[in-house]
Amino acid sequence: MVSKEKESTSVFCSNRGMSHDLFFNIFELVLASIILLALLYFINDISEQTIFEKNFMARDLALLINTIYAAPGEVKYNYNENMEGFIFDFSDSKVEIKRKQDDESANVFYPFAKTKNIPFSDKRLNYEKEIVKIIFSKSADSVDITKPSTINTDIASSQQSKPRAKDS
Amino acid sequence: MHKRGQISEEVLLSIPRIIFIVAILFAVVILVKILIITNVDVRQIEANVLINRLLYSKDGFIYYDESIKRSFPGVVDLNKFKQLSAINPNWLDNTAINYGLDNPIIAAKITLRSIKNDNLQENQNEKDITVFYNKDRFDKWEPRTLYTVRGGAGSVRAFKEQRYILAKDGEALIPKILEFYVIS
Numbered sequence: 270m271v272s273k274e275k276e277s278t279s280v281f282c283s284n285r286g287m288s289h290d291l292f293f294n295i296f297e298l299v300l301a302s303i304i305l306l307a308l309l310y311f312i313n314d315i316s317e318q319t320i321f322e323k324n325f326m327a328r329d330l331a332l333l334i335n336t337i338y339a340a341p342g343e344v345k346y347n348y349n350e351n352m353e354g355f356i357f358d359f360s361d362s363k364v365e366i367k368r369k370q371d372d373e374s375a376n377v378f379y380p381f382a383k384t385k386n387i388p389f390s391d392k393r394l395n396y397e398k399e400i401v402k403i404i405f406s407k408s409a410d411s412v413d414i415t416k417p418s419t420i421n422t423d424i425a426s427s428q429q430s431k432p433r434a435k436d437s
Numbered sequence: 438m439h440k441r442g443q444i445s446e447e448v449l450l451s452i453p454r455i456i457f458i459v460a461i462l463f464a465v466v467i468l469v470k471i472l473i474i475t476n477v478d479v480r481q482i483e484a485n486v487l488i489n490r491l492l493y494s495k496d497g498f499i500y501y502d503e504s505i506k507r508s509f510p511g512v513v514d515l516n517k518f519k520q521l522s523a524i525n526p527n528w529l530d531n532t533a534i535n536y537g538l539d540n541p542i543i544a545a546k547i548t549l550r551s552i553k554n555d556n557l558q559e560n561q562n563e564k565d566i567t568v569f570y571n572k573d574r575f576d577k578w579e580p581r582t583l584y585t586v587r588g589g590a591g592s593v594r595a596f597k598e599q600r601y602i603l604a605k606d607g608e609a610l611i612p613k614i615l616e617f618y619v620i621s
Contacts (some may be wrong), residue, residue, distance in 0.1 A: 270475055273501045289447065290447075293451065294554055296451075297451070297454070300455070301458070304458055304462055307462070307464060308462065311469070312464065312469065315473065318473075320473075320475055321474055321475070321477075324476070324477050325476065325477055327478045327550070328477055331589070332479060332482055332483065332486055335483075335487075336490075336492060337490075338493045338494060338534075339486060339489045339490035339493050340493065341493050341494060341495060341499070341508045341510065352554060362535070362536055362537045365487070373441070380536050380537070380542060381536075382490075382534040382535055382536045383535050384494060384532070384533060384534070384535065385493070385531070385533075385535060386494050386495075386532070386534040387496075403444055406461045
């Protein structure tokens with residue numbers, strides 16, 4: 270009994286080195302810390318995923334284009350969402366959303382319906398470094414998509430030169 | 438206890454601990470994966486947008502006056518509707534609402550029904566007129582629209598809606614019902 274107590278109090282000074290109890294305790298602590306780090310890494314990876322945002326925006330934009338086509342007259346709509354870091358591709362009757370750092374398999378797309386009499390101008394918009402809006406504009410001849418910096422001068426010049434057409 | 442007995446005791450006790458830790462790890466991973474939403478169901482909205490597009494856009498059923506370039510919401514061009522039904526059944530798919538060569542998104546059956554009214558005798562013998570949008574898919578999906586079937590990879594949902602409209606036949610405006618049966 271006395272010799273055991275002496276062993277447990279002077280474990281680092283003992284000639285036998287570490288006790289087996291201490292070894293197993295340290296082993297469990299290392300195992301627990303590895304698992305904790307793995308879980309934190311997994312949750313951090315999940316939090317950085319953008320699959321939900323891409324799904325939501327693809328469907329939202331496709332339904333918006335369908336709704337704009339449904340309107341009987343001229344329409345101008347500003348789409349405001351947090352679009353930083355995304356690339357929007359409106360072509361082949363579908364909205365495709367991706368990020369530069371993602372693989373092809375992580376791209377999300379959703380189809381929309383065009384009208385033959387009102388053509389849709391295919392467009393690719395890159396919002397890597399900025400958060401701005403998308404402007405949808407429908408006239409009697411076409412449906413167009415632009416960013417604000419390019420549309421402002423066009424609208425100003427068109428308002429000066431042409432009278433507005435009635436709804437058609 | 439002998440030293441070797443102590444060591445083997447510790448090893449044996451650590452096995453259930455490791456199993457328990459692995460089970461907790463799996464539980465956390467599965468919980469997180471379950472709570473991530475990857476599917477956003479917009480079929481109801483798709484159906485509503487299709488109905489409104491057919492009713493309000495110039496390329497739908499709406500009556501459009503070329504002389505004044507004005508469309509009349511709520512007024513259906515009866516001649517155009519009859520043409521779509523009998524002569525040009527794919528016009529809606531190819532021209533008005535075109536998803537491309539293949540449309541796996543939505544299909545619809547639109548029926549123009551007369552309102553039974555003893556005062557309007559000319560409507561009593563008029564038959565219902567039916568127009569299809571994406572007829573191939575409609576015929577394939579309709580048997581699967583059982584209300585007892587929910588979810589699954591090949592599941593579809595059906596939406597029914599009725600609208601009271603005026604059908605323009607020449608100069609006359611006849612009240613009718615437009616029934617939409619949309620499958621998405």
